[in-house]
């Protein structure tokens with residue numbers, strides 16, 4: 044099934060010529076207009092002008108130079124490290140007029156020569172790194188920038204939206220997107236979108252205390268607020284900000300506004316010039332259990348919803364809620380693509396989304412009509428199906444974690460999360476990766492006992508219980524069901540896969556498919572793989588000296604050469620994270636060789652601790668520290684963004700009070716716990732950490748040979 048079309052190649056040359064012309068006539072850098080984006084797929088397929096390539100966010104490329112016949116010749120064109128060694132990079136680079144615009148986890152923006160990787164300028168918004176306390180997953184999720192009318196826009200880790208001059212790299216304006224009505228402060232993780240003279244941005248941090256989501260539209264020139272659309276209603280004794288909130292308030296119960304409710308728009312915002320609208324993908328509820336968040340409530344609008352808003356007025360056109368009364372962290376903030384699909388002989392303009400909950404939605408863009416909602420995975424426990432009469436999922440009456448804590452699929456990480464998808468509108472196929480992973484769902488111990496739930500300002504406020512309590516429930520429930528990730532070509536009308544293959548790692552990156560019949564995907568194993576779009580067979584694979592968990596990939600062309608770009612993550616054992624990798628045919632740039640850092644437990648204090656102390660330490664550690672330092676012995680923990688405390692030196696042990704209670708490392712993102720933790724409690728935490736470190740040390744001593752052999756092999760593989 045090799046495919047190579049001369050017509051495509053001729054077109055490719057013509058396109059390149061046009062693109063080169065556009066540069067010559069350009070009025071300076073970053074000269075992206077609405078018209079240019081709208082015509083990009085035809086006029087300049089070598090560019091990547093917005094987060095999802097064009098306004099339609101299909102991420103399907105017309106480029107054909109790298110195809111099923113030539114892919115064997117792929118090699119590195121250039122690499123550039125732009126982030127910290129342990130930084131997880133998830134952004135999509137943009138390429139406009141030969142310049143690549145990328146951002147790293149601390150929201151630092153780089154303009155690079157897209158042919159050589161040379162830096163043209165960089166801009167550091169100098170984020171307040173203590174905001175790490177609000178991040179679910181560390182300084183990891185800057186998904187990219189917007190380039191528009193001579194400016195580059197970035198949403199920052201500490202909640203600002205900054206406009207940068209695309210020519211000079213100088214700041215033009217800088218606004219704080221936070222307002223008190225949103226309750227606590229936010230990180231921004233999503234890429235801004237710019238269109239219709241405005242820049243649109245939401246926020247993250249849904250689980251970091253009291254949060255209430257909203258999206259703001261700013262004037263692209265001045266940074267003035269044009270409109271703001273709230274996604275969760277506030278205290279009903281106060282005036283509602285806009286009429287949609289009055290309606291939404293009818294669907295909530297209890298005193299939800301005390302918790303904030305969640306509903307942050309942390310990723311997907313899609314502009315549609317055909318209906319002058321912005322589709323907002325709304326996140327999950329917070330705390331997760333609806334019994335805590337909204338007792339006696341209903342659907343809890345607009346959690347886990349796709350909302351269409353008129354971009355001029357900021358008023359709602361329509362909404363569709365994928366998970367009414369979200370109870371599982373089933374965000375609907377995943378990427379959306381716009382397409383056209385024939386239904387019963389009629390072309391419908393549709394929005395396509397595979398949110399976390401396991402169903403794939405096709406909605407009419409004009410009125411939000413539900414056209415299809417079929418499962419894209421077999422791993423759906425929480426609901427049996429979506430009823431097309433009511434347009435609602437039918438919850439499984441046998442899977443109720445409030446009654447019986449249990450493993451449920453999809454997990455809170457979703458069957459499909461933010462990793463980008465690629466839509467071939469001609470074939471009506473969506474290429475994407477998903478995984479079947481179960482999460483253990485339970486209710487907070489204190490809430491079960493007293494009916495009260497205290498939300499925490501630091502760390503994650505999930506409402507599902509922690510530490511010893513949670514571990515006991517999990518032990519009683521039995522082992523986690525096996526997990527498996529897949530890559531496939533999905534037909535959302537029939538709910539079937541043209542092909543589907545298992546992936547080695549459970550966590551992988553997004554994809555891009557091309558007219559050259561190839562599908563690119565960075566995988567969690569550290570492989571950039573290329574598959575045949577016809578059958579998904581693996582054609583080529585590159586082993587990178589890092590990992591590609593949750594990264595994205597894009598392709599562009601300059602002067603007749605096609606490139607593929609992705610961003611490599613490091614981890615605490617690899618010294619090369621935060622690196623842009625760019626490939627082309629016959630590329631022979633040398634692979635950077637990482638330094639592998641081996642984590643060995645150092646000498647430990649020989650104190651003796653009581654069982655009671657260890658138990659208290661376990662609970663306190665998991666309540667206050669695990670969200671950043673990682674859970675120890677509890678499955679399915681969030682990413683580790685701070686040092687593994689089991690590796691602390693004796694010196695650090697003796698400085699612990701300074702660090703934790705006095706806040707001596709606050710500038711490095713280690714918050715002070717002066718009000719939250721007493722010196723005695725800290726000693727219990729230290730006891731728990733030492734106890735855990737002793738176990739790890741014992742394991743390392745017993746398995747020293749095997750660990751060394753594995754490290755050597757790893758080093759060889761990656762060198």
Ligand code: HEC
Nearest residue numbers: 175176667668671685686691695702703708711712713714
């Ligand atoms: C919001 C995230 C966050 C939370 C929550 C957090 N830490 Fe930290 N912690 C960090 C970061 C980031 C660092 C690294 C700081 C640096 O680079 O010096 C750190 C460093 C430390 C260190 C120094 C470790 C070393 O080997 O140098 C100690 C000790 C520590 N944390 C203890 C705690 C304890 C105990 C808790 C819970 C009571 C806690 N941390 C909660 C983010 C966090």
